[in-house]
Amino acid sequence: MDITSGKIESAQKVIIYGPEGIGKSTFASKFPSPLFSDTEGSTKHMDVRRLPKPTSWTLLKEEVAYVKANPTVCKTYIIDTFDWAERLCIAKICADNNKKSIEDFGYGSGYVYELEEIGRFLNSLDELIELGINVVLTAHAQLRKFEQPDEMGAYDRWELKLGKKTSSQISPILKEWADMILFVNYKTFSVATDDKGTKHKAQGGTRTMYTTHHPCWDAKNRHNLPDEMPFEYERIAHCFKDNAPTQTVTPTVTPHIEPTVSQVVTPPQKTTVAPPAPPIDNNVSDERKEFDTPAQSFDMPNGNIPKALSDLMQINKVTDAEIRQAVAYKGYYPEDTPIENYDADFINGVLVGAWNQVFEIIKKMRNENVFQGGNE
Structure with missing residues (x-):
């Protein structure tokens, strides 16, 4: 059994969530060499590279498989947004089981099917991480009334905007899966508008990202980032280096030997000829490379x-x-x-x-x- 120590450089799994229109897509586009799967059409007015808009869960999985089969196509794969992708997942589960709604399954089994399907999907995203490709999931946020078991009263907290009931199933595995969770919101503060301090109004509105857990939102990071920072990619850019795939080719070098013509020609032929690999995922069609070729x-x-x-x-x-x-x-x-x-x-x-x-x-x-x- 091999025992290793020290840090392991790898690609990262990131979740960015916040209210609509705050700039999640623009922020994600600043990641290294991004490629979007735009489920909601939020990148229409952005000059970014994107795959065809996923209109079904099957198509979204094919796009992930395409990136896996062509790891040089990008350094960051982005699904924008995941809550819209969840709708595609639910639609597929209902269609497969001839149900009109996820609620039509008995005893909540529909949510179990979704949890299993999302789990398999996250596993396929992990395969991109192993190839050195960062994975970014954007999502909307929603306010939910929350009550601690050991406290009196309740308070509002921001959560991932997944299904009303599926959030209790899907949110936990998403948060466990991610290396970094960034919550984004407008930072406001209250200002007194009279001398007595009885009337106040909200001011501010600076876009701020939060990187650590708080009673009112979920966030985390593994880079000792400040608790809150301006919503600018430059603040976290140092966390995302160019991640080389784990499978690297080590060139053979013969020092102090004058190479002959055959020695010069033969090695490049071996290293540059890359025979097409067999389909990596048997559940995905062999035609995935035709995303780029009309x-x-x-x-x-x-x-x-x-x-x-x-x-x-x-x-x-x-x-x-x-x-x-x-x-x-x-x-x-x-x-x-x-x-x-x-x-x-x-x-x-x-x-x-x-x-x-x-x-x-x-x-x-x-x-x-x-x-x-x-x-x-």
Whole structure:
């Protein structure tokens, strides 16, 4: 058993939460080489690099897998915001189980399913950390009445804005998972407006970030940061160095030897040739690298197809005809039935919710030359 000591330099897991409009997205964009998965469209007016807007939980997981398969694409991966991502997760769980709401599950089991799904998702984000990629999750904040078991009375405290009931399930594992939690708010103070000091008004409004726990909010850090600081990235920039992946290639050097021509040519060929690795996650399609490459000679999906399915089709270069033939192959609908006429629960629960299995069928049929053509 190996015993190690000392600090281990690695990428970091960061949560930034606060009220809407305070500048969380702008702050996150200052991290090293950022890449956004923008779930709510908050980066529309920002000059940043972003992946397609996730319209389903499946698509968000594919984007994480894409970053994992292409670790040089960024140094910081940002999900903006996670509370909106939670909605996608809940929608998938409901579709998979043919439920209209997370509340429809008996005895609160729906929240258990969500906790398990979020846990698996955080594990996939941990794989990015191992590759030297920082992970930043932004989230909104909400005020909640809180009462200590050993105290009289109650007080308000800021918490992550997750589902009203899911917050008790999801917030704890998010806070445990993160290396750094930054709570951001407007700092105000009360000023007397009369001579007697009986009337006051709020002033200030400086944007401030808090880095340590307080009875009124959750925050933490592992860098001995001040309890509160101006909301400026420069204040924490020293915490985020260029993190090299844990898997590094050590070049072979032969000192004091005059290299021959073959010695000069051969090593670079070995180090520069990077054969494409097999799919890292068997649950994700092999076409993930096509986020960057626009489709050539590919007909866009029918505009009447629900967006969650349409986005998956575009990214994986799947045509309407391939979807219809795969559905007919499994015996769900006749091949000539338009996709927009499929039942909504079937689209969300099967085509979107089980997209990986659907796409495997399509790839198998492609290899067997089952398809007769593209879009009709």
